[in-house]
Amino acid sequence: MGNFQNAVKKISSGFLKEAKQSPKLLSDMAKMEYYMAESYSGRVFIELLQNADDAKSTKIYVYQNGENLYFANNGKAFDEDDLVAISRSGASGKERGKTIGYRGVGFKSVSSISEDIVIYSSNTYFTFSKSLCAKVLNMEQKDVPTIRIPVLLEDVPVAVKQDVEMLCRSGFTTVFVFRNAKLDLFIDEIKTIDTGYFLFLNSIQECRIDVSMKDNMTYFVERFNDNENSHIIITTNDSKKEWMIVKEKNISVAFLIEDGVIVPCSEADAVYHCYLPTLDKSIVPCKINADFSTDPSRKHLTIDDKTKDALIQVSEIFVNILSMAIQNAESGKYKNIFTLFLNKSTLSKVNFFLDENLEIGITKMKWLLLNNGEKVSPKDYKLFPYTFELDNPAQVRKIPSALALESLPSIVYDMIDKVDEFISQFSRKEFTLDEIADTLTSRDFVGQLNVETHTQLVTNVVRETKIKSKLNPGAEVSLDKILVKTETQENVSIKDLVSAKKTIDKKMKQELTERLGNSEIQWLQEQTGIQSLSSNKTQDIDNNLGHSSVIWDKRKSIVPHISKWRDAESKCIEIEKILGNEPIDVSVKNLGYDILSTTPDGTKRYIEVKSVKKDFAFSLTNNEYTAAHEYGDDYFVCLLCENENVLEVRYIKNPLVNAKFEKRIRQWEWTCLEFNSTIQSFDIS
Numbered sequence: 001m002g003n004f005q006n007a008v009k010k011i012s013s014g015f016l017k018e019a020k021q022s023p024k025l026l027s028d029m030a031k032m033e034y035y036m037a038e039s040y041s042g043r044v045f046i047e048l049l050q051n052a053d054d055a056k057s058t059k060i061y062v063y064q065n066g067e068n069l070y071f072a073n074n075g076k077a078f079d080e081d082d083l084v085a086i087s088r089s090g091a092s093g094k095e096r097g098k099t100i101g102y103r104g105v106g107f108k109s110v111s112s113i114s115e116d117i118v119i120y121s122s123n124t125y126f127t128f129s130k131s132l133c134a135k136v137l138n139m140e141q142k143d144v145p146t147i148r149i150p151v152l153l154e155d156v157p158v159a160v161k162q163d164v165e166m167l168c169r170s171g172f173t174t175v176f177v178f179r180n181a182k183l184d185l186f187i188d189e190i191k192t193i194d195t196g197y198f199l200f201l202n203s204i205q206e207c208r209i210d211v212s213m214k215d216n217m218t219y220f221v222e223r224f225n226d227n228e229n230s231h232i233i234i235t236t237n238d239s240k241k242e243w244m245i246v247k248e249k250n251i252s253v254a255f256l257i258e259d260g261v262i263v264p265c266s267e268a269d270a271v272y273h274c275y276l277p278t279l280d281k282s283i284v285p286c287k288i289n290a291d292f293s294t295d296p297s298r299k300h301l302t303i304d305d306k307t308k309d310a311l312i313q314v315s316e317i318f319v320n321i322l323s324m325a326i327q328n329a330e331s332g333k334y335k336n337i338f339t340l341f342l343n344k345s346t347l348s349k350v351n352f353f354l355d356e357n358l359e360i361g362i363t364k365m366k367w368l369l370l371n372n373g374e375k376v377s378p379k380d381y382k383l384f385p386y387t388f389e390l391d392n393p394a395q396v397r398k399i400p401s402a403l404a405l406e407s408l409p410s411i412v413y414d415m416i417d418k419v420d421e422f423i424s425q426f427s428r429k430e431f432t433l434d435e436i437a438d439t440l441t442s443r444d445f446v447g448q449l450n451v452e453t454h455t456q457l458v459t460n461v462v463r464e465t466k467i468k469s470k471l472n473p474g475a476e477v478s479l480d481k482i483l484v485k486t487e488t489q490e491n492v493s494i495k496d497l498v499s500a501k502k503t504i505d506k507k508m509k510q511e512l513t514e515r516l517g518n519s520e521i522q523w524l525q526e527q528t529g530i531q532s533l534s535s536n537k538t539q540d541i542d543n544n545l546g547h548s549s550v551i552w553d554k555r556k557s558i559v560p561h562i563s564k565w566r567d568a569e570s571k572c573i574e575i576e577k578i579l580g581n582e583p584i585d586v587s588v589k590n591l592g593y594d595i596l597s598t599t600p601d602g603t604k605r606y607i608e609v610k611s612v613k614k615d616f617a618f619s620l621t622n623n624e625y626t627a628a629h630e631y632g633d634d635y636f637v638c639l640l641c642e643n644e645n646v647l648e649v650r651y652i653k654n655p656l657v658n659a660k661f662e663k664r665i666r667q668w669e670w671t672c673l674e675f676n677s678t679i680q681s682f683d684i685s
Contacts, residue, residue, distance in 0.1 A: 004122040007080040037112035069181040072172035078121035111146040114178035195234040254287040315357040323367035338422035378426040455511035592627025650677040
C-alpha cells in the first residue's frame with residue numbers, strides 16, 4: 001500500500017510542476033480532453049468495461065447511490081504504470097492487437113459524466129478533480145483537464161468510503177466513483193447495451209448493473225469448447241444467446257447458434273467489432289472482431305493498411321469455416337452456412353474489399369473433397385450445365401454414378417443447404433452432355449430417381465442434344481439408350497420402348513409434354529421413332545422468359561417480325577408487345593434498366609437491353625448491377641444479336657443468379673462470361 005501511495009504522490013508532484021511551468025499546455029490539454037469526451041460520447045461504460053477485461057476481471061458491478069455512480073471490478077489492482085497510463089494522453093502501456101485498448105486516451109471519455117472522480121485501488125484512494133486542481137494551480141476550471149493530475153485522497157467522504165468498503169467485502173479490488181455524475185447521460189448509454197458487448201472479451205464472466213431508471217440487469221458469460229471451436233453463452237434477465245467463435249491470432253468471427261445450428265443473427269447484431277461493437281454492418285449475418293482502425297469515436301472502421309490486413313485475415317477465416325463445414329457436415333451445425341454467404345452485403349467499402357479477398361481465397365484453395373478422393377477448388381467443381389432446369393441436383397449427385405464420383409459426399413448435400421447454389425458463383429466447369437446422357441442409360445441410377453427428377457434430366461438432354469445437332473449438322477445423335485419409365489413402372493431404353501410398342505408412364509409423359517416444346521417433341525419423334533408423346537400446345541416459347549403464355553396460331557400463319565432499323569430499346573418494346581406485355585421506354589431516366597414492362601396479370605418486368613455480337617458478351621454498370629440486386633427475379637437482361645435477317649433474342653432472368661460475372665476495372669462495369677437464358681429467333685423486316 002505504501003509503495004502505491006508514494007507513486008501517487010510522486011506522479012502528482014511531477015504533473016503539478018509541469019502544469020505550473022506550462023499553463024498554456026495544460027489549457028490545450030483541457031480543450032483536447034473536452035474534444036475526446038465529445039468524440040467518445042456514449043462510450044463511458046465500454047471504456048470501463050474494456051479496461052476491466054484488460055485487468056483480467058471476472059466480475060463487474062455498476063452501482064448508484066444518490067448522485068454518485070460506482071464502477072467496480074475484481075481484476076488486477078492499479079500499479080504505477082497504470083496510473084501514468086490513464087493520466088498521460090497516449091501513454092498507455094497496452095500493445096495494439098494484444099489488449100482491447102491501445103490509444104491510452106479512451107479513459108478521458110469518463111470526464112463527460114463527472115469532473116470529480118475518486119478511484120480506490122491497491123488499498124489507496126486518489127482523485128482526479130477539475131475543481132481541486134484549478135484551486136491548487138490558481139487557474140480557471142475551464143483551463144484545467146479533469147484527468148491529468150492524480151491527487152492522493154486522505155480525507156475520503158464518509159458515504160464514498162462506506163460504499164467502497166461494502167464493494168471490497170464483495171471481492172472487488174478496484175472501484176471508480178463518479179461523484180455528482182451526469183446520470184442521465186450514463187443511463188442513456190447503458191440502455192443500448194446488448195450481449196455483443198461481452199462477446200469478444202477475454203475474462204468477464206458476470207456484469208451486474210444497478211442504477212435508477214433502469215431495470216437491474218445481470219449478464220452472465222459462459223465459455224466452453226466443443227470438438228471444433230470455442231462457444232460463448234451469454235445469459236441476461238430475459239434472454240440467452242449462444243455464439244460459436246472461430247479465432248485465428250487476433251481475429252475472431254462469431255456465428256449465432258440456435259438448437260445446435262448456425263443461424264443468421266439479427267441485422268442489429270451483424271456488425272464489425274473492434275473488440276466492442278461499431279456501427280458498421282458486417283458482410284454476412286455474423287459478428288467480425290479484429291484490431292481494425294476506427295475513427296476517434298470507435299463507431300466506424302477506417303480503411304487503412306491495418307484494417308486491410310485484418311480483412312484479408314477475416315477472408316481466410318471464412319474460407320476455413322466453409323472448409324470446416326464440408327469436413328464436419330454430419331454435425332448438422334453448418335446447415336445454413338452457405339445460405340449466410342449467399343446473402344452477402346457488399347455495398348460498403350469495407351465489405352467490398354473483404355468480398356474481393358474472400359473470392360480470391362475461396363477459389364485459390366482446394367477445400368472440396370470429392371467422392372473420387374480428389375481435392376478441388378470450387379472453380380473446378382463440376383456443375384450441371386447452366387442451361388439445365390434441375391430442381392434437385394443434390395438428389396442426382398447422391399446416387400452412385402460417374403456424376404457422383406465428381407460430387408461431394410452425400411452427407412454434405414443431406415446436412416447443408418444450397419451447396420451447389422453457393423459453389424456455382426465460382427465454378428467454371430460443367431458435366432458434359434455425354435456424361436449426363438450416359439448416366440441415364442444405367443438402370444441402377446435411373447431406378448433411384450423420382451419421376452420429376454428423371455423427367456427433368458431426360459428433358460434437358462433432349463433439348464441440349466437438339467441444339468447440339470443444329471449447331472453441328474451431321475453430328476451423331478444418339479438418344480436410343482436413354483431409359484424412360486413405362487406404364488408398368490419398368491425402366492427401358494427409348495429403343496426398346498419403340499420396338500416393343502410400349503407406352504411411357506402417364507406421369508412421366510405428362511411431365512415431358514409440359515416441359516418440351518412442340519418443335520422439341522417433333523424432333524425427338526423424328527430421331528427415335530417414339531410416338532407416345534403429343535402436344536396440343538400452339539406456342540413454343542420457353543417458360544423461363546418469366547411472362548404469361550403467348551399463343552402462335554399457325555393456322556393463321558402469324559409470324560412475328562421486328563423492324564430492322566430501330567434501336568435496341570425499340571426492338572425490345574416490339575418483342576414485349578408480341579409477348580402480350582405493355583412496355584414503356586424509361587432508358588433516359590438512368591434507373592438501371594431501359595424498359596418497364598407489365599404483363600397481363602400485372603407483374604412488372606425491369607428490362608435492361610443490350611445489343612451484342614455473336615459471342616453474347618455483355619457488361620453491367622454499377623447502376624444496372626444495383627437494380628438487378630434490388631429487383632431479383634423481376635429483373636431481366638434482354639440480349640439482341642442481329643445476324644443478317646434474323647434477330648436472336650435472349651432473356652436472362654435475375655442475372656445475378658443465372659449469370660457469372662467478373663469485376664473489371666472499366667469504369668466499374670460488371671462483365672458477364674456465362675449465363676442462363678432462353679432463346680427465340682425473329683425474322684427482321
